[in-house]
Amino acid sequence: MYTIDLIREVLELKSYRIADYNQQITELVYDSRKVNQPEHSLFFALTAARDGHDFVNDAYLRGVRSFVVSKNVPFLETLSDVNVLIVADVLDALQRLAVYHRLTFDGTVVGIAGSNGKSVVKEWLFQLLSIDKKVYQSPKSYNSQLGVALSLWNLTAQYDIALIEAGISEPGEMERLQSLIQPEVGIFTNIGLAHSQHFISKQAKLSEKLKLFQQSNVLIAGSKYVNADQVSSNIKLLQWGEEESDLIQLLSQQPSGKGTELTIKSKDNIHTFEVPFRDRASIENILTCFTAMTYFGYTEPQIIERLQQLRPLEMRLQLKKGIANSSLIDDSYSNDLASLQISLDFLAQQNQHPRKTLILSDMEGLSSSEKLQEKLLGILSRTSLSRMIWVGPDYQWLDKLSTTTILRFASTEDLLHQLETLNIKDETVLIKGGRAFRFEQIVQRLTLRSHGTVLEINLNALSHNLMHYRAMIPNQVKLMAMVKAFSYGSGSFEVANLLQFSKVDYLTVAFADEGVELRMGGISLPIMVLSPDSDTFQTLLQYELEPEVYSMRFLNQFLDFLKANKREGYKIHVKLDTGMHRLGFLPNEVDELIECLNQHKEVKVQSCFTHLVASGDADQDDFTQHQIDTYTNCVAKLEAGVGYSFIKHVANTSAIVRWPQAHFDMVRLGIGLYGVDMDNGNGVLEKVSTLRTTITQIKDLPKTETVGYDRKGVLTRDSTIATVKIGYADGYNRKFGNGIGKMKINNQLVPTVGTICMDMCMLDVTDIEVKEGDTVEVFPDIMQASKDIGTIPYELLVNISSRVKRVYYFE
């Protein structure tokens, strides 16, 4: 237990003001919305995309009384019941506290770094070891400077082993993480191409990542990734790979019925066993885990037995459409306080249904720990739920939860028997349970069926991309997110809820209908409509949608309508045409516009904007500059003419990056938000949409046979052909036929064969190992795919048919 006074001492502070020296602190928080035990929380005013000092007030109102700040907060000055610690750097203070706590831990700390597979290795080791050991693992994606510190803070003496994941994006970060984690045992998964923009070479990236293990006693790694020259001689290197010298040597691997049959040599013993995976990455992760288990003293037969129980992971929470107009949040993979909190935060973001239901299972250790029960009660009582469905022992303490209705079931079976009686409809349901409860059976019963092709939307990536662009604009510049055309194909309220939660300033749709859908989904942000139509004026007013006004004719129609409805001061967005020549007032029409606006009180200019035609194209920079100049002149005239100011905006994604002088008061972020990099940022953006389908049938065909309509796919060799469930009706363009399109199966690219059919197409899988039912990634590289058929990524994304089910992931 830490008191605020002890924390002050740990941080060696001279500047502080403490009202209650004995205040116990158990939780470190940095988001005022995520406070569970306010009196025991210490709020860190971190400065990231937003300044945490601006939220001190909110945290106080929620009951927090202890704060770490790096500048004077006038609000706190007025209070006498607060503990305020003043530091030079808030994140640094949080980290120093975490290190102090870390050093009290007597068990073994394992640090995991590498480009890919960190979370999988962490989770698998957790599964393999926790059969007979107490293992702590850093929650989900807590692998950053902040995440690692928070993970360490939750470490307690009850554990034997702690598995901590470390992720970096820039040089210099790993040294900091090393001093935080101080792992005795290191695991390096692999080195790939992700995040290379900040590193000169693969070598530089590798040596940066290896810094995590500077002080470690042992390092586990593949010999193809790390050799003895690259690490200090004090470190015992345990390698796996295909070399004679490797501790765990892979002698052969063969595809088998269940997955892959591996033959390995370990300490002169040869073992052959099957694992339920096919892809190369999983096999490497298996070898990593095997080596680590050997280090922890397990015998080969023990390890092999445990490895066979491993299952592929679905670690991310999924949002999908449920029966009877419900939305399901499926997080049936694990249940502990940290991950429950993440899922509940996500539930809180969902505004599409007023009713929210939580289906929750018992948790490991809950029956015996009063402290855990209390924390869980705290979390639940601060969550607004219409009802909670509890699966597990009938605990007395649950009665204390007076804020919501609780239905109790002793087992998942019991709940499944009575599922219909719950009458789930028009609500958001969070399904959160430990693996042993097999809640996937509930999810299966409540999910709308799909036909095997899904578009996966990674909401964390969307959020990452948003932060990336937000960091590129000054604080006072507003951000408008373009969610037209179903958010470039990725969804409506599902994406908009996240944007609203992330406090973007404006949303933009193309048509009034799209805006209505967002309003029905609980979106209260201001919404601009780009192509309003006079038939939809009533709708605009009813749903508070703000039209783009682009011509005198349109303006007059709208004014007439407002007058008839006795409305005044309705917000409009004036569009200037500075060179696009699509919609908008030409510069020579601005005088007439001013005159009209001055005569009518029915409308008020909320913003004035123009659209750049080639902001991403260096060859057209003179033209872009000309557009910006024209805009600047016209907007000055308009502002002077109407006599009040309004929001000015010009920049789309490429201009945010390339034209900082065109940020004005607001930017309009589109394609970059969805992870498509039109500006060569070298992998700074994260992929948001992944279109996946499955193999329905595989057949071996002799040379000279043909595949598909019109006999276009002529086989020039004996071939294996796979039929997949995606066709042009799903948005897979016919131009991708006859080898132009390439899909990815088990990490390998394969071309199409023959023409693309309406609902299916065929792939040449002769050179790779596949089986029916395998999943296929349709656009492994959307930039390349769009080039291959002479279009742009925008078109491929928005053409993905609405019959393709969207599933949203969040971690």
Ligand SMILES: *Cc1c(COP(=O)(O)O)cnc(C)c1O
């Ligand atoms: C679509 C659109 C944008 C966004 O463009 P991106 O290139 O996707 O960032 C911005 N402004 C207007 C007017 C648009 O129609």
